[in-house]
Amino acid sequence: MVEQSLQFPVKIDLKFPLPDGRMLVQGPLTYNTDGLATQHNCEFIKDPRFAAAYAFGMTDGPAGRHLEWRVHMAIWVAVQAAQLEGDFIECGVNTGIVSGAVMTYLDFAKRADRTYYLLDTFAGIPEEQITDSERKLGVAGMNAKYQGGDSLFAMVQRKFARWPNAKLIRGRVPDTLAEVSAQQFAFASIDMNVVEPEIAAAEWLWPKLSPGGFVLLDDYGWAPHIHQKRAWDVFAKQKGIEILSLPTGQGLWMKPR
Numbered sequence: 576m577v578e579q580s581l582q583f584p585v586k587i588d589l590k591f592p593l594p595d596g597r598m599l600v601q602g603p604l605t606y607n608t609d610g611l612a613t614q615h616n617c618e619f620i621k622d623p624r625f626a627a628a629y630a631f632g633m634t635d636g637p638a639g640r641h642l643e644w645r646v647h648m649a650i651w652v653a654v655q656a657a658q659l660e661g662d663f664i665e666c667g668v669n670t671g672i673v674s675g676a677v678m679t680y681l682d683f684a685k686r687a688d689r690t691y692y693l694l695d696t697f698a699g700i701p702e703e704q705i706t707d708s709e710r711k712l713g714v715a716g717m718n719a720k721y722q723g724g725d726s727l728f729a730m731v732q733r734k735f736a737r738w739p740n741a742k743l744i745r746g747r748v749p750d751t752l753a754e755v756s757a758q759q760f761a762f763a764s765i766d767m768n769v770v771e772p773e774i775a776a777a778e779w780l781w782p783k784l785s786p787g788g789f790v791l792l793d794d795y796g797w798a799p800h801i802h803q804k805r806a807w808d809v810f811a812k813q814k815g816i817e818i819l820s821l822p823t824g825q826g827l828w829m830k831p832r
């Protein structure tokens with residue numbers, strides 16, 4: 576019998592060449608989830624203030640999913656927006672991961688002069704808003720996980736009850752935008768997974784956004800949501816703005832000052 580001894584640690588130097596000549600990002604990876612693999616520093620995950628905000632955002636959210644970098648982006652944008660005049664709004668709340676984290680991080684109850692509007696059908700994307708092209712990319716198929724109805728709404732009511740300045744509005748965007756009384760916004764998170772209500776919300780928001788106000792798009796870079804990207808790019812061109820593509824799949828734009 577031949578004995579083999581391994582020296583530890585074993586150095587494994589694997590390279591994964593891609594067809595176009597580049598190399599797949601090599602380890603050690605610091606982050607490898609939610610469509611993003613990188614070697615870059617993500618110490619923010621361990622920051623206690625971030626960790627508490629993220630944990631609250633994930634309460635009652637999808638078990639086993641990791642969206643830390645997306646939430647980090649949202650929090651950073653919200654912190655900048657908090658220096659501007661205006662309310663906050665999210666169109667597409669579901670279990671409230673992003674908004675729950677942002678409100679916790681900003682200690683929103685202490686910001687009594689601002690309201691955070693939270694709009695969702697709590698019953699998924701209205702079928703009539705999904706185009707055939709979006710259907711072909713599986714957008715309708717994703718919808719089942721968002722159709723929580725009364726129990727989802729009750730859960731979100733409980734989750735946001737700690738903030739007297741959180742206003743939940745249940746129903747279909749753009750119809751429900753009429754129930755939003757605010758005239759000025761500093762921050763908007765748009766995450767409805769489908770073109771029609773997102774662009775309608777953007778047109779409604781545009782005149783109400785503060786100079787320098789931010790709009791964060793959750794789906795901008797995700798392959799099944801390419802129609803949203805195309806529509807947002809048309810919107811951006813019409814308004815003379817540029818959308819920042821974030822490596823998390825999000826997009827970010829700012830109303831010019």
Ligand SMILES: C[S@@+](CC[C@H](N)C(=O)[O-])C[C@H]1O[C@@H](n2cnc3c(N)ncnc32)[C@H](O)[C@@H]1O
Pocket residue numbers: 666667668669670671672673674694695696697698699700701704721746747748749766767768769772793
């Ligand atoms: C991906 S989820 C939002 C996730 C959320 N941003 C978070 O941080 O947890 C998309 C949500 O958009 C909602 N939605 C889609 N179309 C809508 C519409 N026209 N009006 C209101 N809500 C809509 C769905 O019901 C679903 O809950």
